[in-house]
Amino acid sequence: MSKRIDVKDLNVYYGNFLAVEDVSINIEAKSVTAFIGPSGCGKSTFLRTLNRMHEVLPGARVEGEVLLDGDNLYGPGVDPVTVRSQIGMVFQRPNPFPTMSIRDNVLAGVKLNNQKISKGEADALVERSLRGANLWNEVKDRLEKPGSGLSGGQQQRLCIARAIAVEPQVILMDEPCSALDPISTLAVEDLINELKDQYTVVIVTHNMQQAARVSDKTAFFNIAGTGKPGKLIEFAETSTIFNNPSQKATEDYVSGRFG
Numbered sequence: 575m576s577k578r579i580d581v582k583d584l585n586v587y588y589g590n591f592l593a594v595e596d597v598s599i600n601i602e603a604k605s606v607t608a609f610i611g612p613s614g615c616g617k618s619t620f621l622r623t624l625n626r627m628h629e630v631l632p633g634a635r636v637e638g639e640v641l642l643d644g645d646n647l648y649g650p651g652v653d654p655v656t657v658r659s660q661i662g663m664v665f666q667r668p669n670p671f672p673t674m675s676i677r678d679n680v681l682a683g684v685k686l687n688n689q690k691i692s693k694g695e696a697d698a699l700v701e702r703s704l705r706g707a708n709l710w711n712e713v714k715d716r717l718e719k720p721g722s723g724l725s726g727g728q729q730q731r732l733c734i735a736r737a738i739a740v741e742p743q744v745i746l747m748d749e750p751c752s753a754l755d756p757i758s759t760l761a762v763e764d765l766i767n768e769l770k771d772q773y774t775v776v777i778v779t780h781n782m783q784q785a786a787r788v789s790d791k792t793a794f795f796n797i798a799g800t801g802k803p804g805k806l807i808e809f810a811e812t813s814t815i816f817n818n819p820s821q822k823a824t825e826d827y828v829s830g831r832f833g
């Protein structure tokens with residue numbers, strides 16, 4: 575259950591403001607791709623176009639194509655809700671439903687998609703998803719307790735379990751560790767490494783060590799100045815981006831000279 579993403583000539587707008595210009599990128603299935611770059615260069619905006627979350631804002635739109643195993647997500651008649659069930663998302667701040675039990679949090683996306691499942695199937699799905707998120711052993715004795723009773727790192731893994739439960743092909747993560755302590759961050763990074771056996775993972779991160787630790791390929795985005803659009807400057811194997819980039823701007827950024 576893993577698909578590739580091919581983006582062709584994508585422009586991303588907020589109203590009349592062109593936030594990201596002319597991005598083409600090929601993201602392989604069963605790999606981890608990191609988006610890095612200075613604040614405001616459009617990493618999160620671009621990420622949200624990959625599952626049609628961008629257009630939820632009034633006036634927000636895209637030009638160009640995003641292909642999931644060859645099918646254009648922006649083609650006529652494509653239902654954005656279906657797209658979002660195939661391409662899940664994990665956000666910066668863990669956002670479990672606070673009053674809902676751990677079990678119901680895992681099942682929340684499945685229920686939203688109106689999938690009817692029996693109690694036995696639901697139990698199995700909860701266990702499989704929590705195991706997949708490396709959280710089962712920590713919560714198996716308190717599945718009926720509220721999700722808000724977990725630590726921040728556990729809550730983020732619960733959100734990953736919720737994303738996995740709908741059996742997506744791709745998981746997008748927008749700075750998933752920025753609100754976590756170092757130990758929880760390592761737990762989520764370990765998990766990302768395991769997730770790529772089954773899923774295509776795309777992660778936005780400000781932390782270059784994290785990009786170097788978890789990703790196979792890295793895309794460096796940059797912006798020429800305030801009000802200018804963000805652009806994809808370089809996309810390559812992560813080791814190349816960090817050790818032998820072809821663009822001077824990439825080298826300056828990864829060596830800490832700006833950003």
Ligand SMILES: Nc1ncnc2c1ncn2[C@@H]1O[C@H](COP(=O)(O)OP(=O)(O)OP(=O)(O)O)[C@@H](O)[C@H]1O
Nearest residue numbers: 588593611612613614615616617618619620631804
């Ligand atoms: N809701 C919005 N409405 C209008 N403009 C927006 C909106 N969200 C972001 N922008 C603008 O789009 C550009 C890209 O922002 P975005 O948040 O994608 O950058 P980023 O690289 O993810 O930044 P950061 O690393 O700080 O999160 C910025 O100029 C930003 O001000």
